[in-house]
Amino acid sequence: MAHVLEVNNLVKHYGRIQALKGVSLTIPKGTVYGILGPNGSGKTTMLGLIMNILQPTSGSIQLFGETPTADHRKKIGTLLETPNFYHYLSAVQNLRIAAAIKGVSNPDIDGVLERVNLLQRKDSAFQTYSLGMKQRLAIASCLIGNPEVMVFDEPTNGLDPVGIAEIRDLIKKLAHEGKTIIMASHLLDEVEKVCTHVAILKRGELIASGHVDEILAHDDVVEVGAANAAALMQVLRSMPLNTGVHEAEAGKCSIHFAPGTADLAAVNKYCFEQGVVLNHLQQKKKSLESKFIELTG
Structure with missing residues (x-):
């Protein structure tokens, strides 16, 4: 059966x-x-x-x-x-x-x-x-x-x-x-x-x-920062393969990728080639609690 x-x-x-x-x-x-x-x-x-x-x-x-x-x-x-x-x-x-x-x-x-x-x-x-x-x-x-x-x-x-x-x-x-x-x-x-x-x-x-x-799959989240936050946001929105870009705390931005697909070196390289130098680059995994609230909130 x-x-x-x-x-x-x-x-x-x-x-x-x-x-x-x-x-x-x-x-x-x-x-x-x-x-x-x-x-x-x-x-x-x-x-x-x-x-x-x-x-x-x-x-x-x-x-x-x-x-x-x-x-x-x-x-x-x-x-x-x-x-x-x-x-x-x-x-x-x-x-x-x-x-x-x-x-x-x-x-x-x-x-x-x-x-x-x-x-x-x-x-x-x-x-x-x-x-x-x-x-x-x-x-x-x-x-x-x-x-x-x-x-x-x-x-x-x-x-x-x-x-x-x-x-x-x-x-x-x-x-x-x-x-x-x-x-x-x-x-x-x-x-x-x-x-x-x-x-x-x-x-x-x-x-x-x-x-x-x-x-319960949770996105890979990469948090980035640059001296010019407005220019950074504009560049990130044109970045391929991400599933969303959001403003984070203290002028930083968070980029969401499908689980297991985030590549920090590729993010850094893309931003540099678009004329934005990052002063902050860190991967953060979306919490289970966030996923649960997303589904049941």
């Missing part, structure tokens, strides 16, 4: 509030698919609809080529909220309970604990775990039954830098094993470092979707 999930013109209302407005997207098998957007953009609603926890107002969802049902939910590992385990029980005891709830007989508990690097702490009480370990145990619970698809809502929320790195590495490892992972996040850095594909939501609308390298 080429696609694990297909969403067609999905609409969801909560009374007068329209949480999703005709969203359509496809999630290829074996990808790490990020659903990115600011708080209130509809990310969690989208995950709830995928999991058949919520019902759409209109539109359709195809999961594994079929309309989602309660049975499909058993085929998906889900982490939608803060890890919820019995604090006084060990990892093994908590996972046995999770397996019973899922209806999984003879679960490979040691196997899933080894995959999340918790096997050595399997007999420790949950309350003795760090936040990162608790989140890894939640992912271990998702892995019981060996689901093809895993759905995470803000999987690194509230974690310290070490915990964030642990979860990122684990998600990459699971993807390498062939799992399809769908994760909602409002963190640009997280999506860029972990995801292969991304859909960006803004107030319930799909702004962009596709491969991360294409959607």
Whole structure:
């Protein structure tokens, strides 16, 4: 199957509030698919609809080529909220309970604990775990039954830098094993470092979707300055291959190029040949935050 999930013109209302407005997207098998957007953009609603926890107002969802049902939910590992385990029980005891709830007989508990690097702490009480370990145990619970698809809502929320790195590495490892992972996040850095594909939501609308390298591509920006700022701007506007010229701070100008195409030596040479001597030349990469604001602002 080429696609694990297909969403067609999905609409969801909560009374007068329209949480999703005709969203359509496809999630290829074996990808790490990020659903990115600011708080209130509809990310969690989208995950709830995928999991058949919520019902759409209109539109359709195809999961594994079929309309989602309660049975499909058993085929998906889900982490939608803060890890919820019995604090006084060990990892093994908590996972046995999770397996019973899922209806999984003879679960490979040691196997899933080894995959999340918790096997050595399997007999420790949950309350003795760090936040990162608790989140890894939640992912271990998702892995019981060996689901093809895993759905995470803000999987690194509230974690310290070490915990964030642990979860990122684990998600990459699971993807390498062939799992399809769908994760909602409002963190640009997280999506860029972990995801292969991304859909960006803004107030319930799909702004962009596709491969991360294409959607979150940021321009090369070269900042230049000269004694005669007016003459510099005129020369830059006639320069080939740039995608835009803008005034920057302190009389300087910024030249935008397609990602990976900026050539500082060529910029300097062009300006000199046009009679403008540069006294400032520096490449600056457009920030992810700028790209995100550009898409969602």
